[in-house]
Amino acid sequence: MADGAGGGGDASARAAVRVRDLVKTYPARRGRRGAPGTPAVRASDGVSLTVGRGEVFGLLGPNGAGKSTLVRQLTGLLRPDSGHVDVLGHDLVRHPRRAARLLAYLGQESTALDELTVALAAETTGRLRGLDAAGARRERDAVLEELGLGPLADRPLKRLSGGQRRLACVAAALVGERPLLVLDEPTTGMDPVARRAVWAAVDRRRVERGVTVILVTHNVIEAELVLDRVAVMDRGRAIACDTPAGLKAAVGEEVRLELVWRDRAPTEVPEVAALERVAAAVGRRWTLRLPPGQARAAVAAVTGGPAFAALDDFTLATPTLEDVYLALGGHTEGLVKA
Numbered sequence: 283m284a285d286g287a288g289g290g291g292d293a294s295a296r297a298a299v300r301v302r303d304l305v306k307t308y309p310a311r312r313g314r315r316g317a318p319g320t321p322a323v324r325a326s327d328g329v330s331l332t333v334g335r336g337e338v339f340g341l342l343g344p345n346g347a348g349k350s351t352l353v354r355q356l357t358g359l360l361r362p363d364s365g366h367v368d369v370l371g372h373d374l375v376r377h378p379r380r381a382a383r384l385l386a387y388l389g390q391e392s393t394a395l396d397e398l399t400v401a402l403a404a405e406t407t408g409r410l411r412g413l414d415a416a417g418a419r420r421e422r423d424a425v426l427e428e429l430g431l432g433p434l435a436d437r438p439l440k441r442l443s444g445g446q447r448r449l450a451c452v453a454a455a456l457v458g459e460r461p462l463l464v465l466d467e468p469t470t471g472m473d474p475v476a477r478r479a480v481w482a483a484v485d486r487r488r489v490e491r492g493v494t495v496i497l498v499t500h501n502v503i504e505a506e507l508v509l510d511r512v513a514v515m516d517r518g519r520a521i522a523c524d525t526p527a528g529l530k531a532a533v534g535e536e537v538r539l540e541l542v543w544r545d546r547a548p549t550e551v552p553e554v555a556a557l558e559r560v561a562a563a564v565g566r567r568w569t570l571r572l573p574p575g576q577a578r579a580a581v582a583a584v585t586g587g588p589a590f591a592a593l594d595d596f597t598l599a600t601p602t603l604e605d606v607y608l609a610l611g612g613h614t615e616g617l618v619k620a
């Protein structure tokens with residue numbers, strides 16, 4: 283595990299992936315036969331980020347934050363409405379087919395391999411990635427051994443448990459090596475032994491071969507264990523990007539203040555108007571990160587004087603790791619904490 287040194291300015295100089303101003307809106311759909319339709323969703327709302335070569339880079343965020351939409355654009359599978367995606371010097375918006383040579387992608391759904399046995403899924407993927415027959419068999423055997431899949435080699439994927447099937451799909455993704463691995467929640471449903479095998483395999487490729495890894499997760503603990511840097515996604519935007527330790531340190535000294543207004547915030551009160559400029563507002567709820575002294579002053583301002591009548595509730599708390607996300611302006615629903 284690196285200390286996160288792959289991040290920051292160094293990463294932009296030796297970028298594996300650069301994303302600039304990526305926008306993707308899924309169009310609204312009309313409901314059929316009186317059923318309600320779905321509104322348009324801006325799933326990528328101007329995302330920019332840079333992943334350094336050899337980094338294990340995470341996308342963290344709750345359900346619906348836009349993580350999968352982002353990686354599907356990174357992998358050339360989904361065309362952005364606007365913005366740029368550069369992978370190892372290739373413009374994947376203009377040339378999406380080049381993705382197949384540059385990266386291995388493990389999506390959330392992997393039914394394409396279901397009819398194959400574990401061994402054949404790995405071998406076939408190797409052949410599709412250009413290995414000759416002997417090379418594909420060699421890599422197949424090595425990766426099945428590495429992930430502890432030997433005993434299941436001859437079982438069709440559709441006859442495996444969810445976690446075993448996921449592990450077989452990871453194995454297939456690792457055959458016929460690509461310089462970039464994009465893994466969308468690779469360890470879903472796996473037991474701890476399998477999870478450890480996956481993280482070890484990922485780390486080995488990075489350390490021994492300089493492979494870059496982009497990893498989607500909404501597990502905060504996992505993020506802290508395996509990632510060099512992490513971008514926190516919320517409603518189609520990357521709201522923060524740093525090492526896990528850096529993210530914690532950035533809010534560690536600060537206090538989280540939550541204000542809930544009865545009806546609307548009384549922004550005609552100058553102290554409230556000042557707080558509004560630094561608050562993340564969701565409806566009637568404002569979340570602020572403030573140094574302890576300022577937090578005390580803010581509480582005094584909203585609990586005394588004319589603002590108090592408009593205040594429904596407030597809480598003050600020291601941020602925990604999980605609070606990093608919330609303190610950055612995100613929403614905790616769906617963010618796995620263990």
Ligand SMILES: Nc1ncnc2c1ncn2[C@@H]1O[C@H](COP(=O)(O)OP(=O)(O)OP(=O)(O)O)[C@@H](O)[C@H]1O
Binds near residue numbers: 325343344
């Ligand atoms: N094909 C689609 N058509 C319409 N809307 C979509 C489609 N795919 C995703 N969305 C919407 O886009 C938003 C982002 O979805 P996305 O799957 O990228 O989120 P995510 O962060 O990967 O979530 P999860 O953690 O649940 O996998 C959500 O509001 C989702 O409902």
